[in-house]
Amino acid sequence: MLNLIPLLVFLVLLAAAFKVSFVFHLLYLLVGVYLLSRLWSRWALRSVKLQHLAEPFALLGDRLEVQLSLYNSGLLPVPWLNVYDRLPSRLISRPYYTRTLSLLPLERVSFAIALYCRHRGYYRLGPALLRSGDLFGFEERERALEEATFLTVYPRIIALEKLGFPSRMPFGHLPTRQRIYEDPSRVVGVRDYQVGDSLRKVNWKASARIGRLQVRKYEPAITLDTVILLNLNAREYDPHRLDYSTEMGITVAASLASHLSSLRQQVGLITDGRDAAEEGTEAEIVGMPARKGQGHLMRLLQLLARLEYVERQRHFAQVVQEVSRHLAWGATLVFIAPRETEELLDISFSLRRAGFHVVLIFVDDPDRSPASLRSLGMGFPSYVIWREEDFNVWRRQQREAVV
Amino acid sequence: MSGVVNSEKPSSRRRLVSRLFPSESQTGLGADALPGPSGLLEPALVLIMVGSLATAIADFIRLLDSGWGTYLIMPLVVLASVEALAYWARLNRTTFQPREWLVLLLPLALVAKFGPYIPLGLDRLLADAWSWWRSPFDFFDMLFVITCLLLVASFRLTLDFVQDLSGLRVQPGELIVRTSSVADSVLYSRADYIVDHLAPLRRLGERFLWGGALLVLLCALTAVDPAQLLTLEGARDLLTFARPPVTASFASVIVYFAAGLLLMVRSQFLRRQTLWQVEEVPYEANIGRRWHWFGFGLLAAMVALALLLPVYYSLAFNEAFGAIMSAFGEVFMGLATVAYLLLSLLLWPLRFLRTDAPPSAEPATKPEAPPPPDKAGGVVPDFLLPLLFWLAVLVIVVYVARVIWLRRRVIRTFLPRRRSWRQLWSALRELLRLFWRASRALGQAVGSNLASLVGRAGPTRLTLVLSHRPFRSMGPRELVQYFYASMVEHASRQGLPRHPDQTPWEYAASLRKIAPDLEPELEQLTDSFLWARYSHHHVGPEHSSHARRSWLLIRQKLKARSRRQTFSRSASS
Numbered sequence: 001m002l003n004l005i006p007l008l009v010f011l012v013l014l015a016a017a018f019k020v021s022f023v024f025h026l027l028y029l030l031v032g033v034y035l036l037s038r039l040w041s042r043w044a045l046r047s048v049k050l051q052h053l054a055e056p057f058a059l060l061g062d063r064l065e066v067q068l069s070l071y072n073s074g075l076l077p078v079p080w081l082n083v084y085d086r087l088p089s090r091l092i093s094r095p096y097y098t099r100t101l102s103l104l105p106l107e108r109v110s111f112a113i114a115l116y117c118r119h120r121g122y123y124r125l126g127p128a129l130l131r132s133g134d135l136f137g138f139e140e141r142e143r144a145l146e147e148a149t150f151l152t153v154y155p156r157i158i159a160l161e162k163l164g165f166p167s168r169m170p171f172g173h174l175p176t177r178q179r180i181y182e183d184p185s186r187v188v189g190v191r192d193y194q195v196g197d198s199l200r201k202v203n204w205k206a207s208a209r210i211g212r213l214q215v216r217k218y219e220p221a222i223t224l225d226t227v228i229l230l231n232l233n234a235r236e237y238d239p240h241r242l243d244y245s246t247e248m249g250i251t252v253a254a255s256l257a258s259h260l261s262s263l264r265q266q267v268g269l270i271t272d273g274r275d276a277a278e279e280g281t282e283a284e285i286v287g288m289p290a291r292k293g294q295g296h297l298m299r300l301l302q303l304l305a306r307l308e309y310v311e312r313q314r315h316f317a318q319v320v321q322e323v324s325r326h327l328a329w330g331a332t333l334v335f336i337a338p339r340e341t342e343e344l345l346d347i348s349f350s351l352r353r354a355g356f357h358v359v360l361i362f363v364d365d366p367d368r369s370p371a372s373l374r375s376l377g378m379g380f381p382s383y384v385i386w387r388e389e390d391f392n393v394w395r396r397q398q399r400e401a402v403v
Numbered sequence: 404m405s406g407v408v409n410s411e412k413p414s415s416r417r418r419l420v421s422r423l424f425p426s427e428s429q430t431g432l433g434a435d436a437l438p439g440p441s442g443l444l445e446p447a448l449v450l451i452m453v454g455s456l457a458t459a460i461a462d463f464i465r466l467l468d469s470g471w472g473t474y475l476i477m478p479l480v481v482l483a484s485v486e487a488l489a490y491w492a493r494l495n496r497t498t499f500q501p502r503e504w505l506v507l508l509l510p511l512a513l514v515a516k517f518g519p520y521i522p523l524g525l526d527r528l529l530a531d532a533w534s535w536w537r538s539p540f541d542f543f544d545m546l547f548v549i550t551c552l553l554l555v556a557s558f559r560l561t562l563d564f565v566q567d568l569s570g571l572r573v574q575p576g577e578l579i580v581r582t583s584s585v586a587d588s589v590l591y592s593r594a595d596y597i598v599d600h601l602a603p604l605r606r607l608g609e610r611f612l613w614g615g616a617l618l619v620l621l622c623a624l625t626a627v628d629p630a631q632l633l634t635l636e637g638a639r640d641l642l643t644f645a646r647p648p649v650t651a652s653f654a655s656v657i658v659y660f661a662a663g664l665l666l667m668v669r670s671q672f673l674r675r676q677t678l679w680q681v682e683e684v685p686y687e688a689n690i691g692r693r694w695h696w697f698g699f700g701l702l703a704a705m706v707a708l709a710l711l712l713p714v715y716y717s718l719a720f721n722e723a724f725g726a727i728m729s730a731f732g733e734v735f736m737g738l739a740t741v742a743y744l745l746l747s748l749l750l751w752p753l754r755f756l757r758t759d760a761p762p763s764a765e766p767a768t769k770p771e772a773p774p775p776p777d778k779a780g781g782v783v784p785d786f787l788l789p790l791l792f793w794l795a796v797l798v799i800v801v802y803v804a805r806v807i808w809l810r811r812r813v814i815r816t817f818l819p820r821r822r823s824w825r826q827l828w829s830a831l832r833e834l835l836r837l838f839w840r841a842s843r844a845l846g847q848a849v850g851s852n853l854a855s856l857v858g859r860a861g862p863t864r865l866t867l868v869l870s871h872r873p874f875r876s877m878g879p880r881e882l883v884q885y886f887y888a889s890m891v892e893h894a895s896r897q898g899l900p901r902h903p904d905q906t907p908w909e910y911a912a913s914l915r916k917i918a919p920d921l922e923p924e925l926e927q928l929t930d931s932f933l934w935a936r937y938s939h940h941h942v943g944p945e946h947s948s949h950a951r952r953s954w955l956l957i958r959q960k961l962k963a964r965s966r967r968q969t970f971s972r973s974a975s976s
Binding site: 003004006007010014016018020021022023024025026028030031032035036037040077079080098099100101102104116135136137325 | 419467604608612615618619620622623626653656657660661664667668671672674679682685686687689690693696697698700701705706708709710712714728
């Protein structure tokens with residue numbers, strides 16, 4: 001690099017000794033060039049602003065275009081600026097974006113970066129590193145821009161048609177064969193009065209028209225309030241299949257939540273995974289209470305998108321034991337677990353005794369046939385979901401729709 | 404280069420700008436040729452810097468002796484720089500040969516010597532020529548020697564500048580090669596080596612700063628007149644910072660520094676661009692143009708500001724600085740005096756320990772000077788030394804003229820095509836050939852006698868050693884290329900030129916048809932050349948010696964063929 005200091009010292013001595021006027025002019029020139037160049041590179045880099053312009057959410061399989069915008073808010077041009085922006089490696093083959101450009105005062109430059117949303121997750125765009133310098137090579141400066149933009153890619157959702165989960169909660173929207181859960185808002189017809197019928201069920205207009213007492217017939221219906229209990233403790237999974245199995249568990253959870261929400265049922269989620277958005281906090285339980293509605297579903301899917309497996313000391317059954325006090329009586333609890341274990345069966349028994357319906361779904365046991373499950377013999381609806389074809393148990397026809 | 408993005412449609416203004424700052428993508432990066440300065444900016448800046456230095460030196464020389472005609476120095480130095488630039492543009496190796504320098508610089512030196520006689524007339528030239536004949540060393544007067552040294556220095560300086568500017572660029576084999584074939588990608592998809600591009604930049608900066616320091620010093624000395632400094636009072640004023648201020652302006656200083664700083668801007672850009680290309684960082688096409696314009700703007704503003712600012716305040720500051728330095732000097736002198744006194748006090752008792760006799764007051768007798776050599780009665784006659792000297796000079800001049808005549812065919816178009824010229828030239832050529840044969844026979848005789856005296860190495864060995872001397876500076880790879888190029892040149896002289904479109908193998912095939920006796924050496928040399936020129940494999944001394952053997956045999960065969968042809972022609976006529 002060019003080092004002007006020795007020449008400047010020499011010129012000062014020469015100017016002092018000879019006192020020739022042009023040496024002073026030369027000193028002015030070199031000192032000016034030296035100082036101004038250093039100040040220029042410092043000020044210019046300070047006024048550069050970087051921004052990621054992108055949709056915060058994307059569906060799996062989308063091609064998302066991120067605009068990387070650079071703006072020079074200062075009045076000095078930037079002779080050269082090298083941008084190094086980190087990108088999620090799961091969404092782009094080269095996990096960075098780099099380019100060198102120059103910026104005039106108040107100039108804005110944008111570049112488009114294509115991301116391929118091939119994996120569910122919560123991704124950070126950035127941080128970016130800006131590098132610049134002066135024209136003579138006196139100084140080179142770097143500035144790290146820690147502000148980052150986040151992108152959420154929703155998990156995969158497989159369309160389901162019929163779950164067949166049990167429930168004892170009356171006054172719901174789901175038809176059932178259990179007559180005790182008649183819904184007074186769902187009138188399906190009238191019948192003759194029988195002794196013991198409540199007078200509140202008498203349809204007076206129909207009775208007057210027919211000439212004898214008629215009572216309203218109600219359709220029996222239940223509410224399937226469901227809480228999905230998703231086990232994401234990496235210690236309980238086979239390490240060789242950890243990524244695939246946990247992803248399958250999240251896909252199952254997302255598909256169930258989507259299906260139940262489309263039936264206007266309340267869905268909640270409890271998991272021992274880690275929320276990637278809550279970096280720094282080590283909460284052992286992450287969850288959302290059971291609610292219904294599209295907004296709730298989107299929030300739940302976003303949470304599922306952000307979930308990551310983590311190694312926990314506590315068994316997931318213990319976590320469920322702890323949270324079961326806060327669950328509504330009669331709710332359907334869907335366990336999504338790696339495989340059938342003693343702890344899981346114990347907690348399932350105790351929960352059934354406490355009035356819950358328990359459904360068991362195993363996502364890390366590919367060699368096990370559903371018929372051989374002990375839980376099935378104990379009366380728990382149990383499923384083994386390992387491949388996409390395994391979702392057919394919840395579909396009337398073998399067709400799929402990926403949302 | 405794939406790194407350059409956002410190419411725009413060129414307009415006439417853009418074309419001019421691109422001529423000034425051409426994109427490196429136009430210079431064929433990745434080719435085997437050495438990268439060199441492109442466009443007009445770099446050569447212009449180098450010429451301006453060298454010219455400024457030459458002007459300052461010429462001014463200083465004129466100050467030393469006003470009788471010297473120094474008006475030719477600056478144009479000749481610039482011409483030498485232009486020659487160096489052209490020399491580099493044609494060069495495809497990194498080593499320089501002094502013989503080539505001689506050919507390029509001797510005409511300029513002759514112009515420097517004989518140019519001043521144009522206004523003085525022929526009589527003066529003849530009178531001086533007679534004095535040079537009698538005393539050859541009078542030919543080399545101080546101004547001529549200084550001019551020659553300046554020519555060599557400017558040539559070398561320009562070459563160094565250009566070489567370092569070339570070193571800032573992407574070197575052949577430095578970029579990662581992307582190939583479509585899987586096998587090729589496994590074999591060649593890596594950069595061959597890593598090049599340090601910072602060292603050339605550092606050398607450029609140091610050369611610029613050292614040149615600037617020299618220039619400022621010379622200009623300052625010119626401004627204050629060195630005769631003043633030689634007096635005791637002048638030297639004291641200089642050392643105690645007590646000189647009166649002098650108002651002087653030297654455009655060459657400002658021009659030199661402005662050009663040098665611009666060259667630094669350009670160099671920094673070249674290095675950055677090279678780094679981006681090597682690191683495969685895409686960069687905007689307009690970045691180079693903007694970089695240079697920003698540099699121009701900054702420098703123009705700073706030069707204007709520097710020239711407009713008054714020096715009055717600086718003079719006051721300078722006086723204060725001088726006073727501080729004087730005070731430091733006084734303190735230093737005081738400390739030195741105290742130290743001297745203390746040392747004398749400590750050493751005073753040692754005087755009593757001395758036992759040898761005190762030195763006598765009488766001075767020692769001065770030894771007699773040896774008698775002057777007897778000039779008369781020497782073994783060598785008086786005329787022989789000047790004859791030998793001028794003969795050597797003539798040989799050099801004729802060699803240079805021959806090379807220029809053979810290599811620069813364009814010169815012939817400017818000369819009148821008369822038969823007398825050709826006759827004169829052929830006579831001169833015959834004379835030279837005669838001289839060459841005689842000197843070669845003499846050299847061989849001396850070599851064989853010397854070898855027999857030494858008793859170890861035979862004449863062949865001695866000849867080999869002597870003939871290796873010019874190639875000392877070449878590496879094995881360059882030697883192989885040199886031998887091949889020499890073979891092509893020899894063949895071309897005998898009417899077997901290599902067409903520019905021909906590959907080495909095609910050329911070898913065409914030679915084989917005409918001169919089948921060149922085999923198998925021709926194939927071996929071609930093979931060695933291809934290995935050295937186009938492969939990245941190791942080329943060792945064994946390759947170069949192998950190529951040398953092939954080359955020697957081919958040359959002998961070509962000479963024999965030429966003799967046969969001459970004989971047959973003369974016989975038929």
